[in-house]
Amino acid sequence: MSTNLIILGVIVIALILMYNSLVSKKNQVQNIFAGVDAQLKKRYDLIPNLVATVSKYMEHEKSLFTEVTKLRAEANRPNISDEHKIALDAKVSSALGSIMVAVENYPELKANENVMHLQASLNEVEEQISAARRAYNQAVTDYNNAIEMFPTNFMANAMNYIKKDVFQITENERKNVNVKELFNS
Amino acid sequence: MKSLSELTDFYYKVLFAALKKLEKDRKQLQYRLIVVAILFTLFTFALYSFVFSMMGSSSDIMMFFAFGYFALGAIIYKMLIKDYTKEFKEKVIHPLIKELDSNLNYESKQHLSQKYFRDSKLFNSTIDRYSGNDFVHGEIDDIHIEFSDIHAEKRHKSSKGKDNWSTVFQGLFIVADFHKHFSGSTVVLPDSAQSTFGDLIGGWLQSKNASREELVKMDHPEFEKEFVVYASDQIEARYILSHSLMQKLLVFKKRSKHPLHISFVGQSINLAIEYNKDLFEPSVFRSLLDYKIAMEYVQTLHLCIGIVEELKLNQKLWSKQ
Numbered sequence: 001m002s003t004n005l006i007i008l009g010v011i012v013i014a015l016i017l018m019y020n021s022l023v024s025k026k027n028q029v030q031n032i033f034a035g036v037d038a039q040l041k042k043r044y045d046l047i048p049n050l051v052a053t054v055s056k057y058m059e060h061e062k063s064l065f066t067e068v069t070k071l072r073a074e075a076n077r078p079n080i081s082d083e084h085k086i087a088l089d090a091k092v093s094s095a096l097g098s099i100m101v102a103v104e105n106y107p108e109l110k111a112n113e114n115v116m117h118l119q120a121s122l123n124e125v126e127e128q129i130s131a132a133r134r135a136y137n138q139a140v141t142d143y144n145n146a147i148e149m150f151p152t153n154f155m156a157n158a159m160n161y162i163k164k165d166v167f168q169i170t171e172n173e174r175k176n177v178n179v180k181e182l183f184n185s
Numbered sequence: 186m187k188s189l190s191e192l193t194d195f196y197y198k199v200l201f202a203a204l205k206k207l208e209k210d211r212k213q214l215q216y217r218l219i220v221v222a223i224l225f226t227l228f229t230f231a232l233y234s235f236v237f238s239m240m241g242s243s244s245d246i247m248m249f250f251a252f253g254y255f256a257l258g259a260i261i262y263k264m265l266i267k268d269y270t271k272e273f274k275e276k277v278i279h280p281l282i283k284e285l286d287s288n289l290n291y292e293s294k295q296h297l298s299q300k301y302f303r304d305s306k307l308f309n310s311t312i313d314r315y316s317g318n319d320f321v322h323g324e325i326d327d328i329h330i331e332f333s334d335i336h337a338e339k340r341h342k343s344s345k346g347k348d349n350w351s352t353v354f355q356g357l358f359i360v361a362d363f364h365k366h367f368s369g370s371t372v373v374l375p376d377s378a379q380s381t382f383g384d385l386i387g388g389w390l391q392s393k394n395a396s397r398e399e400l401v402k403m404d405h406p407e408f409e410k411e412f413v414v415y416a417s418d419q420i421e422a423r424y425i426l427s428h429s430l431m432q433k434l435l436v437f438k439k440r441s442k443h444p445l446h447i448s449f450v451g452q453s454i455n456l457a458i459e460y461n462k463d464l465f466e467p468s469v470f471r472s473l474l475d476y477k478i479a480m481e482y483v484q485t486l487h488l489c490i491g492i493v494e495e496l497k498l499n500q501k502l503w504s505k506q
Binding site for chain 1: 402419421
């Protein structure tokens with residue numbers, strides 16, 4: 001009788017530990033996503049300023065500005081899902097990247113103090129977003145591992161936890177600088 | 186900054202005259218030390234025989250003599266090499282530092298303030314005795330840097346009520362301005378648990394370290410294998426430890442060849458390199474012109490002063506312009 005009770009007790013404790021660890025992993029993901037979101041918002045806040053400063057000089061790149069403004073409006077809509085935010089982040093990163101590359105073609109813009117300041121703020125935010133993305137990816141990996149690994153996978157199934165997406169690191173970020181190519185171009 | 190080979194050249198060419206003179210002093214000192222050691226040993230032995238004949242054998246008396254012999258011997262040794270040490274630091278270490286960067290100041294008897302040591306959050310245990318020497322401070326490319334030899338110890342009470350001292354840290358402690366803004370603290374320590382117990386159990390042990398803040402798993406396998414990171418903020422830790430900085434710290438660790446503790450607190454980066462001995466002391470029983478001895482001084486100084494360039498601390502980021 002007493003052995004049965006002990007076994008039952010061990011099982012209950014194991015279940016509680018598994019349940020708690022899953023919940024804490026899920027909360028960690030949410031917590032860090034809030035951090036990512038705060039950084040993303042900072043970058044969205046820079047966009048109107050950037051557009052106002054540079055768009056009048058850059059007539060040929062009108063389409064880029066419309067796109068960025070559109071993306072910003074989309075991101076500012078209430079109640080968009082985390083997956084959607086992740087997808088938008090990738091698009092905004094590439095659009096802003098293109099604008100910054102285009103700025104290089106306008107010497108008077110490059111020397112403009114306002115633009116330089118904006119560029120600096122943008123770089124800083126990008127750096128912070130990159131750190132937040134890496135933190136988020138780690139939290140999601142821990143969470144996904146727990147969901148897929150034995151024995152927590154049964155518990156996760158019962159709790160209806162599903163796998164989450166990580167931020168894709170864009171090809172440009174991952175690629176190492178090829179010095180040889182730089183000299184050839 | 187001067188390269189390592191340029192500095193070695195400087196040691197053997199410019200400092201040659203000074204080294205020659207020191208070498209002469211060293212030989213005399215060596216001779217004197219041996220004579221004093223023999224006399225001192227004979228004297229102790231004679232005194233012991235006298236006490237022995239008066240009071241008979243007892244383990245307490247033997248212990249007392251052994252202890253006295255070593256303690257007094259150490260004091261006599263320190264006294265004898267004092268002038269030679271002073272001369273060496275003035276004529277060799279000081280010029281080497283000036284040669285590396287003329288903006289740096291050197292004070293052979295001072296050490297880094299204990300406040301920095303405490304604030305670094307690198308060592309959690311209480312420090313009851315804090316000493317050091319060879320204090321270097323100044324600005325390199327507008328980056329403030331300070332370092333010195335540090336010996337931090339903790340007191341234990343033995344069962345008999347005697348004090349025992351154990352070393353918490355001995356080696357070089359470097360503090361420099363860091364080029365990014367942050368508000369929390371991030372601590373990078375040598376990874377002992379994971380290498381001893383493997384990934385699974387070691388990782389679990391690390392996450393349960395109650396004396397530290399949150400465990401941060403880094404996305405750099407090699408770095409993760411060498412170090413363990415604890416921080417107050419997951420995102421901030423990754424903001425500080427970018428991939429390129431992790432890579433540079435790994436290179437620095439390999440070059441220093443000693444356990445490395447790093448922390449980012451306040452506005453600065455703190456590096457503690459565990460040598461477990463007092464550095465920049467003159468060699469007494471081996472020639473100062475010996476390549477291996479010379480390289481120890483030259484390399485260590487080059488490593489410390491080089492961190493500003495090595496870790497690119499002088500490339501101020503946008504936020505700190």
